[in-house]
Amino acid sequence: MTSEPILAVENIKVRYSGLPVLRGVSLWVAAGETVSVVGANGAGKSTLLRAIMATQPVFDGTIRFLGREIHALSTEAIVRLGLVYVPEEKMLFGPLSVEENLRLGAYVINDAARIEQNIEFVFSLFPRLKERRTQAASTLSGGEQQMVAIGRGLMSNPRLLMLDEPSLGLAPILVDEVLDTVRRLKAEGMTILLVEQNVREALDLSDRGYVLQTGRMVKEGTGQALLDSDIFRQAFLGI
Amino acid sequence: MEILLSSLAAGLLIGMALALVALGLTIIFGVMDIVNFAHGEFLMIGMYTGLFTAQATGLDPLFTLPVAALVGFLLGGVCYYGFIRFLIRGPMVAQLLGTFGLMLFLRNLALLIFGSEDRALHHGLLVGRSIDVGMGVIIPATKLAAAVLAIFSFWAVWMLMNRTHVGKALTATALNPQGARYMGIPTEKMNALAWGIGGATVTIAGALLVNFWSVNPFVGLLFTMIAFTIVALGGFGSVRGAFFAALVVGLIMEFPGFWDFFSYTFDIQWMYDIPMTSFKYTWVYLAYFIIMVARPRGLFGWKH
Ligand SMILES: Nc1ncnc2c1ncn2[C@@H]1O[C@H](COP(=O)(O)OP(=O)(O)OP(=O)(O)O)[C@@H](O)[C@H]1O
Numbered sequence: 001m002t003s004e005p006i007l008a009v010e011n012i013k014v015r016y017s018g019l020p021v022l023r024g025v026s027l028w029v030a031a032g033e034t035v036s037v038v039g040a041n042g043a044g045k046s047t048l049l050r051a052i053m054a055t056q057p058v059f060d061g062t063i064r065f066l067g068r069e070i071h072a073l074s075t076e077a078i079v080r081l082g083l084v085y086v087p088e089e090k091m092l093f094g095p096l097s098v099e100e101n102l103r104l105g106a107y108v109i110n111d112a113a114r115i116e117q118n119i120e121f122v123f124s125l126f127p128r129l130k131e132r133r134t135q136a137a138s139t140l141s142g143g144e145q146q147m148v149a150i151g152r153g154l155m156s157n158p159r160l161l162m163l164d165e166p167s168l169g170l171a172p173i174l175v176d177e178v179l180d181t182v183r184r185l186k187a188e189g190m191t192i193l194l195v196e197q198n199v200r201e202a203l204d205l206s207d208r209g210y211v212l213q214t215g216r217m218v219k220e221g222t223g224q225a226l227l228d229s230d231i232f233r234q235a236f237l238g239i
Numbered sequence: 240m241e242i243l244l245s246s247l248a249a250g251l252l253i254g255m256a257l258a259l260v261a262l263g264l265t266i267i268f269g270v271m272d273i274v275n276f277a278h279g280e281f282l283m284i285g286m287y288t289g290l291f292t293a294q295a296t297g298l299d300p301l302f303t304l305p306v307a308a309l310v311g312f313l314l315g316g317v318c319y320y321g322f323i324r325f326l327i328r329g330p331m332v333a334q335l336l337g338t339f340g341l342m343l344f345l346r347n348l349a350l351l352i353f354g355s356e357d358r359a360l361h362h363g364l365l366v367g368r369s370i371d372v373g374m375g376v377i378i379p380a381t382k383l384a385a386a387v388l389a390i391f392s393f394w395a396v397w398m399l400m401n402r403t404h405v406g407k408a409l410t411a412t413a414l415n416p417q418g419a420r421y422m423g424i425p426t427e428k429m430n431a432l433a434w435g436i437g438g439a440t441v442t443i444a445g446a447l448l449v450n451f452w453s454v455n456p457f458v459g460l461l462f463t464m465i466a467f468t469i470v471a472l473g474g475f476g477s478v479r480g481a482f483f484a485a486l487v488v489g490l491i492m493e494f495p496g497f498w499d500f501f502s503y504t505f506d507i508q509w510m511y512d513i514p515m516t517s518f519k520y521t522w523v524y525l526a527y528f529i530i531m532v533a534r535p536r537g538l539f540g541w542k543h
């Protein structure tokens with residue numbers, strides 16, 4: 001990659017009550033790239049994303065977004081810079097409608113016309129949400145809730161979208177649908193940092209990937225190179 | 240029949256004023272799941288503000304409501320930034336004891352500054368005036384004004400919560416603070432705003448009440464209890480619930496009137512013999528007890 005990374009994480013360390021969970025993790029994402037972080041359950045993938053969003057205290061290391069040190073900023077300020085996180089737990093506003101949830105995603109945007117444009121884009125991405133725009137988010141199916149979570153993340157025109165296991169708990173057919181959406185966003189030029197359980201598919205659609213193992217980045221490379229590597233086969237395929 | 244109608248009217252009117260007392264409590268709970276034991280002390284401060292501004296300017300407290308509202312807004316904001324925001328990181332017990340401590344602090348501060356005597360407003364535009372609506376029902380103008388302004392305040396809060404950008408952000412913070420932060424919503428400011436609105440509505444209620452209720456540094460606890468009853472009945476965090484529950488509580492407070500109506504109408508001897516008026520608030524607390532046992536989530540459920 002020739003372009004300057006928009007996100008650069010260097011050697012960050014996170015502890016939960018003294019217990020190291022990230023032991024010096026580095027990663028970078030360049031504009032327009034789709035980068036995956038894969039790793040077993042409990043490797044620290046979500047912790048890494050939460051640390052970037054400043055909802056998890058970082059004990060050492062630096063995090064730079066668009067050339068700016070964001071470590072000391074609040075989560076809200078980071079979102080305003082254009083770094084958006086779609087959490088594993090979705091965190092929808094259950095009693096509010098699909099449309100209200102989406103509009104809250106555009107909280108940092110003041111331009112009404114752009115909000116309408118974004119909502120149309122989200123509806124074109126997920127036509128099912130348009131049909132259910134007045135329905136309470138909590139009454140949606142798991143797949144539809146994930147669509148709202150991703151759509152809500154897109155509403156603020158992020159410079160970098162971080163998706164934490166968007167296919168978690170979905171039926172295989174819906175997993176493909178979600179990953180197709182990621183592919184489509186990538187084609188639209190969105191910069192994406194993806195954490196996924198469906199390692200093969202995730203690496204397949206990504207430009208590059210990282211393997212995180214018990215708090216350490218043990219491997220980095222293009223998707224195919226990772227899929228072929230020994231360490232990867234050991235970690236995930238048990239061969 | 241006159242007693243029945245009068246009691247009904249009195250109950251509904253006082254209920255509307257009480258709704259405004261409870262509004263702030265339910266908003267603060269709704270947004271950040273914290274029960275403010277000092278709520279009644281906020282009201283007490285509103286009453287003193289209404290009293291003193293009225294005495295100082297010679298105007299009716301109705302005209303100095305904006306002052307009371309401003310005092311309440313600042314009081315809520317200062318309490319949040321100076322105190323509550325540190326408490327919410329602690330366990331539930333710390334929050335309960337913390338706002339309990341705030342209650343004691345404000346009460347004793349008032350005692351120090353104002354002394355323990357009862358103070359009441361003896362003049363004013365509306366004090367002593369009343370409206371005869373016919374059928375033997377006479378409505379004191381002060382209570383009518385309190386009821387009308389309470390409805391207006393509810394409407395304003397409802398509009399704010401449902402029709403404005405900041406209201407949506409408050410709702411989002413109430414529903415899922417972490418999720419709200421990920422949307423770029425400054426939840427800390429939203430919490431402070433909830434305390435500000437909660438403080439402003441309850442001090443407005445205080446300034447309205449001082450027209451027909453004397454004030455001393457200990458007046459708060461009674462209203463805290465009544466507000467708890469209302470909020471428990473309406474569902475913690477529910478604005479709409481608080482309004483209707485307050486009407487119910489207002490009517491419960493007029494229970495002695497209904498009792499008298501029955502004893503006169505049907506001439507029931509043993510009903511005469513019980514001096515029901517002495518137990519006015521007992522019924523409110525009894526209702527609170529029954530609600531907590533039978534419907535701990537209130538009539539409308541928690542939040543919404
Ligand atoms: N709040 C917490 N307090 C203490 N330990 C935690 C906390 N959150 C996570 N951990 C621990 O940190 C480690 C990494 O957790 P994390 O959620 O980051 O893993 P993950 O890679 O996202 O896993 P998964 O694939 O299951 O989502 C785990 O061992 C977990 O038990």
Ligand SMILES: [Mg+2]
Pocket residue numbers: 045046047088164165
């Ligand atoms: Mg995770």
